[in-house]
Amino acid sequence: MPRQQIAWHRQKARQPHERAMNDPAKLVTPNNAYDDLQHRTLSGIPCDLARLIYLASTRDYNSGVYHHEGLFARYGSESTRVALRAAHKDIFYRLIALSLEELVNELGIYVRISREAPAGFIHAWQELEPYRVAVPMEVDSTMVQLFQSNIRLALEVLRFRQEHSQAYPSASSLQPLLGR
Amino acid sequence: MMSTAIFVALGILLVLVLLLIAKRKEVEEREGERAAAPAQCECRDNLQRPELVLRIFSREDKEFVLQMRSPRLQRMYKEERRRVALHWVRKTSREVSMIMRTHRLISRLSRNLDAVAEAKLLWQYLELRFICGLLVLFIEIFGPHALHDLASYAGELSQLIGRTLPDAAAANRVAPSEGPATP
Numbered sequence: 001m002p003r004q005q006i007a008w009h010r011q012k013a014r015q016p017h018e019r020a021m022n023d024p025a026k027l028v029t030p031n032n033a034y035d036d037l038q039h040r041t042l043s044g045i046p047c048d049l050a051r052l053i054y055l056a057s058t059r060d061y062n063s064g065v066y067h068h069e070g071l072f073a074r075y076g077s078e079s080t081r082v083a084l085r086a087a088h089k090d091i092f093y094r095l096i097a098l099s100l101e102e103l104v105n106e107l108g109i110y111v112r113i114s115r116e117a118p119a120g121f122i123h124a125w126q127e128l129e130p131y132r133v134a135v136p137m138e139v140d141s142t143m144v145q146l147f148q149s150n151i152r153l154a155l156e157v158l159r160f161r162q163e164h165s166q167a168y169p170s171a172s173s174l175q176p177l178l179g180r
Numbered sequence: 181m182m183s184t185a186i187f188v189a190l191g192i193l194l195v196l197v198l199l200l201i202a203k204r205k206e207v208e209e210r211e212g213e214r215a216a217a218p219a220q221c222e223c224r225d226n227l228q229r230p231e232l233v234l235r236i237f238s239r240e241d242k243e244f245v246l247q248m249r250s251p252r253l254q255r256m257y258k259e260e261r262r263r264v265a266l267h268w269v270r271k272t273s274r275e276v277s278m279i280m281r282t283h284r285l286i287s288r289l290s291r292n293l294d295a296v297a298e299a300k301l302l303w304q305y306l307e308l309r310f311i312c313g314l315l316v317l318f319i320e321i322f323g324p325h326a327l328h329d330l331a332s333y334a335g336e337l338s339q340l341i342g343r344t345l346p347d348a349a350a351a352n353r354v355a356p357s358e359g360p361a362t363p
Contacts, residue, residue, distance in 0.1 A: 096235065097231065099238065100238075100240075100241040100244050101244045141271060142268045142271055145263070145264045145268075146232070146235060152260060153245070153253075153256065153257055156256055157245075157248060157253065160250050160253055
């Protein structure tokens with residue numbers, strides 16, 4: 001699934017560039033906005049969950065339109081939007097394909113890089129459910145349900161591990177608090 | 181004869197009650213979905229995804245949760261997976277119904293209908309609806325892993341029988357020869 005989806009979205013992301021290439025006034029190399037985003041921005045983010053949150057944050061809450069100043073300056077508004085949308089979907093599909101254990105590890109990394117206290121982070125995510133707005137638009141509703149359900153479970157696993165490590169401090173030295 | 185009829189009637193009644201419960205939950209879920217994500221589009225390219233189904237019914241995830249040894253987490257996992265599995269079954273059923281409705285509208289305008297093909301299509305549609313109904317019942321009653329668990333149990337039983345049978349056959353062969361010796 002993810003590979004086919006990625007291929008499909010990449011193809012979609014290329015279309016505006018291909019149109020631009022036919023326009024002599026605006027020569028843009030195919031893939032540029034997408035690849036630029038992947039190599040310069042997303043590769044610097046340590047995990048897919050953080051990438052998803054980042055990409056969702058580039059989307060306007062009211063209009064659902066993606067914005068990125070750097071990409072916009074280089075590739076124009078349409079290419080930027082298509083690239084951001086495609087990357088957002090790709091990462092979402094990658095996260096959906098993870099097993100629950102892998103997602104728990106992913107969330108563990110995200111908690112660590114957030115530099116928040118794990119207990120506070122878990123509590124805030126369970127209460128506010130910010131991951132609900134991190135979902136791309138126009139994706140299968142079962143996927144959305146599965147993603148949200150898996151995040152809820154992963155949060156509960158982290159909470160359980162944290163409580164367990166507090167109850168049995170000696171065991172926590174053997175098993176890391178968050179993820180492996 | 182009378183008791184069989186009573187049992188059958190009770191069975192049908194139970195199925196009807198469960199279907200009503202399932203239908204009610206479906207309506208609640210649909211309303212919840214509308215409130216939560218009004219702009220979500222049911223894309224056609226996402227219609228069938230075997231990988232998605234495998235993820236929903238994943239044994240790996242179940243075993244991971246079991247390893248945690250937390251009853252609360254296990255309950256939560258069961259409930260979460262049940263919800264997603266039911267969503268998937270109902271969505272599949274709805275989508276196929278929509279396709280059939282469109283097909284029916286187009287068929288009304290068609291002048292050269294292939295009756296055999298139409299009958300075959302109707303049969304497949306009814307079969308799918310029946311399977312979806314069964315899946316909803318199974319998931320509601322036994323949980324999303326019930327079918328897999330049942331299949332595994334049947335496999336284990338067949339292996340057990342397979343292992344037991346040679347012994348039984350050997351015992352049967354031995355028994356007549358030992359028979360006269362016993363008092």
